[in-house]
Amino acid sequence: MRLSTTLSVYIGRYFFLSFAALFVMFLLLILLFDTIELLRRTSTKPDVNFSIVLNMALMKLPNMGQKTFPFAVLFGGMLAFWRLTRHHELVVARAAGVSVWQFLFPVLAIAFLLGLVKVMAFNPLASATLSRFEQLEAIHLRGQRSLLALSSTGLWLRQATEKNQAVVHSESVLQQGTDVELRGVVVFQYEGNDRFTGRIDAKYARLEDGFWHMRDAWVHSPDKKSKYEKEYWLETDLTLGSIQDSFAPPETMSFWSLPSFIKGLEAAGFSAVRHRLYWHSLLAAPLLMFAMVLIAATFTLRHARRGGTVFIISGGVLTGFILYFFSDVVFALGLSDSIPVVLAAWAPSGVSTLLGLAMLLHLEDG
DSSP, X not given: OOXXXXXXXXXXXXXXXXXHHHHHHHHHHHHHHHHXXXXXXXXXXXXXXXXXHHHHHHHHHHHHHHHHHHXXXXXXHHHHXXXXXXXXXXXXXXXXXXXXXXXXXXXXXXXXXXXXXXXXXXXXXHHHHHHXXXXXXXXXXXXXXXXXXXXXXBEEEEEEOSSEEEEEEEEEEXXXXXXXXXXXXXXXXXXXXXXXXXXXXXXXXXXETTEEEEEEEEEEOTTSOOEEEEEEEEEOOOOHHHHHHHHOXXXXXXXXXXXXXXXXXXXXXXXXXXXXXXXXXXXXXXXXXXXXXXXXXXXXXXXXXXXXXXXXXXXXXXXXXXXXXXXXXXXXXXXXXXXXXXXXHHHHHHHHHHXXXXXXXXXXXX
16 A cells, blocks of 8 residues: 555654754753853853853854754654554554555655755754864863864874975974964984984974974984084975864864865875764764664554553663664774774664664564
8 A cells, every 4th residue: 555645744744843842952951051061161260251151052052963863863753653653543554554664754754864954954064163162162261272282292293295204293382373383393204104214303393384494403314413403494295274184173074075174184194084984974874864763663663552661662762872872882993993984984874774674574574
């Protein structure tokens, strides 16, 4: 029997309204808790008023909304199916010869479209606002003028040419406008990939157009006497943009700009594993929404017949959380190169989809 358009629209609208209501509720709760947390963090900073705090919380909100998107789809699907089953509407549809796959189709289609909207429209908004939030956080909470991050051992940069490469280390960095200044600089120079050719120690280095302008530099070469240079120019392909980009988390990058950004990052000699992994996880988002609907249907379409409503819904919620947070574990494995990037990004969505399909086939057609 072919599912009527009227019933498809009715079921799809029921699901979408449930999703929208829960998603808005999640956003309001996140906004409330983030605002409270930011007020706590700024309690010792008298120059930060409530309007700044609220602005920061609003700038962070879209990125947090991205993380709750799968939960809103899961809980929205469970709520919609539970209400339809409770009111015996799905029972009537089944009695009329409509299979579970037919009345699931409009919900699955909407969930897949929501995944596309999340990736193509919501993600660019979230990346732009998160970037703004990090700027405000650096200025108002950490008192930093520069957004360049330093590890506990200082700043490390890699620069390369066709034949040579160098590793630049600095104890501290200062960015003022378009100027970058390094203090306590050590440069390790290599020919090819691993042949050490020299070392440069300098008290100060300033990034100029195509060069590091160093002062009070000692140039060391194997089997040669160290040489002092009042001023020394070291060729570099680094720019302020590439240095900043090397510290930019992928969450601040739009889905549309990530591919070209990854190519530029790799061409400049920086690692792009995290950015590539994040981009593939965005591509897999529609499939993850698809899987969440299947999981929701598995646990809510059967409780009217077999009892144990609270137990079954709790099982569905727990399963959804486990599968979603399982993606974080796989993400970490991909980030450490323990498994391929593509596998790490697509495995959680693929496994969740196959699991949902298998459970539905067993319960409905088995």
